[in-house]
Amino acid sequence: MTKEIKVIKNDKEPYNPFNPSFGELPYSILGRGQIIEKIRNAFDSNLKDPYRTVLFSGARGMGKTVLLEKIVEIALEYGFVSVNITAGDFMIDDLFEQIFERTEHLLSQKKKIKSVSIKNFNIEFFNDDTTLRVRTRLERVLSKLNEMGVGLLITIDEIYKTASGLSEIIIAYQHYKREGRNVALMLAGLPKNVSDVLSDSPETRNFTFLRRAERVILKNIDIEEITQTYFSTFNEANKGLSAENAVFMAEATKGYPFMIQLVGYYVWQKSKEKVNKEFILAGIEEAKERLGILVFAASLNDISDKDLEFLRAMASFEMPVQTADIQKKMGVSQGYVQQYRQRLLETELIYSPAYGKLDFSIPYLREYLNI
Numbered sequence: 087m088t089k090e091i092k093v094i095k096n097d098k099e100p101y102n103p104f105n106p107s108f109g110e111l112p113y114s115i116l117g118r119g120q121i122i123e124k125i126r127n128a129f130d131s132n133l134k135d136p137y138r139t140v141l142f143s144g145a146r147g148m149g150k151t152v153l154l155e156k157i158v159e160i161a162l163e164y165g166f167v168s169v170n171i172t173a174g175d176f177m178i179d180d181l182f183e184q185i186f187e188r189t190e191h192l193l194s195q196k197k198k199i200k201s202v203s204i205k206n207f208n209i210e211f212f213n214d215d216t217t218l219r220v221r222t223r224l225e226r227v228l229s230k231l232n233e234m235g236v237g238l239l240i241t242i243d244e245i246y247k248t249a250s251g252l253s254e255i256i257i258a259y260q261h262y263k264r265e266g267r268n269v270a271l272m273l274a275g276l277p278k279n280v281s282d283v284l285s286d287s288p289e290t291r292n293f294t295f296l297r298r299a300e301r302v303i304l305k306n307i308d309i310e311e312i313t314q315t316y317f318s319t320f321n322e323a324n325k326g327l328s329a330e331n332a333v334f335m336a337e338a339t340k341g342y343p344f345m346i347q348l349v350g351y352y353v354w355q356k357s358k359e360k361v362n363k364e365f366i367l368a369g370i371e372e373a374k375e376r377l378g379i380l381v382f383a384a385s386l387n388d389i390s391d392k393d394l395e396f397l398r399a400m401a402s403f404e405m406p407v408q409t410a411d412i413q414k415k416m417g418v419s420q421g422y423v424q425q426y427r428q429r430l431l432e433t434e435l436i437y438s439p440a441y442g443k444l445d446f447s448i449p450y451l452r453e454y455l456n457i
């Protein structure tokens with residue numbers, strides 16, 4: 087889906103419309119048109135629409151946070167109040183802090199309540215009592231909202247199964263769904279964490295209903311769509327990007343959403359007036375460097391020396407590689423190689439595209455390891 091692009095001009099030159107920062111809404115969200123439409127319909131139509139409850143998963147930089155933000159924007163159009171939290175120790179506090187902050191204004195206006203302190207407002211109006219269960223506290227707000235025809239969207243980013251408070255929120259939500267309340271819940275996380283949340287364990291025994299929720303696995307973006315966006319964005323600012331060079335840049339992103347922003351941003355920076363091949367090559371180089379610093383260095387920091395040794399052995403082959411070849415290269419036992427393979431699959435840095443084979447999950451990681 088391509089938003090209309092408006093390049094705001096200052097005196098000297100147009101602003102760079104690409105944004106290579108995590109979690110910030112890009113100018114155009116590419117490749118997510120279908121899912122965005124489904125979610126829009128869900129807000130628009132009945133409470134039972136399956137896309138009211140969605141679990142997103144994808145590798146780092148695949149666009150999970152950005153999609154949640156987009157969904158919040160849509161929910162606001164449909165008159166929802168939204169609270170957006172990141173899984174962690176203070177989830178419940180964050181949830182209520184946001185919910186009161188975002189509803190106070192709305193409700194006090196309606197009821198013509200003079201602005202009292204938020205705390206008093208919460209106690210008087212919502213009958214809030216922090217010693218009660220999450221489900222009951224939230225219910226009090228929800229019933230006031232729903233009375234006014236306002237729905238509630240909760241988004242939780244970076245979920246993992248042991249996040250304290252997660253199960254309380256999920257159980258409460260499940261209960262509101264059964265009661266036919268106007269609610270929606272969007273969760274996002276790394277694939278491994280999402281599958282942990284969905285698998286059976288003591289922490290997840292109350293999550294059965296989530297296993298029936300919609301699951302969306304975020305994939306790479308179509309090169310064609312990236313090409314078109316580069317072409318129109320650069321040429322709208324009269325940067326003279328040829329169709330051929332637009333394809334070249336799009337291919338360099340390998341469809342990885344974060345790389346779309348990095349390549350766009352650095353090529354734009356280098357090309358003060360017009361783009362040429364030299365600037366494009368330099369921009370792509372810098373984009374790869376930034377990808378290394380922002381994504382790979384951080385991820386590789388978290389793994390052991392042995393894991394790294396395995397990855398380097400893996401990177402010396404063409405992809406996809408046979409696990410047996412890595413074993414030979416490392417000169418270790420099959421049991422050893424299987425153990426490391428399993429551990430690394432859990433880090434999401436690699437995946438298995440077919441039986442006995444492995445590949446890297448993020449483009450350019452192989453090159454990065456080979457330096």
Ligand SMILES: Nc1ncnc2c1ncn2[C@@H]1O[C@H](COP(=O)(O)OP(=O)(O)O)[C@@H](O)[C@H]1O
Pocket residue numbers: 105106107108109110111112114115116117118144145146147148149150151152153307343344345346347
């Ligand atoms: N669909 C998309 N189209 C274009 N750029 C995207 C898209 N999704 C994400 N991005 C860009 O990629 C980067 C990472 O996105 P983010 O949502 O933070 O990833 P995640 O939360 O999955 O790690 C951001 O700079 C964002 O602007």
Ligand SMILES: [Mg+2]
Pocket residue numbers: 108109150151152243
């Ligand atoms: Mg994120």
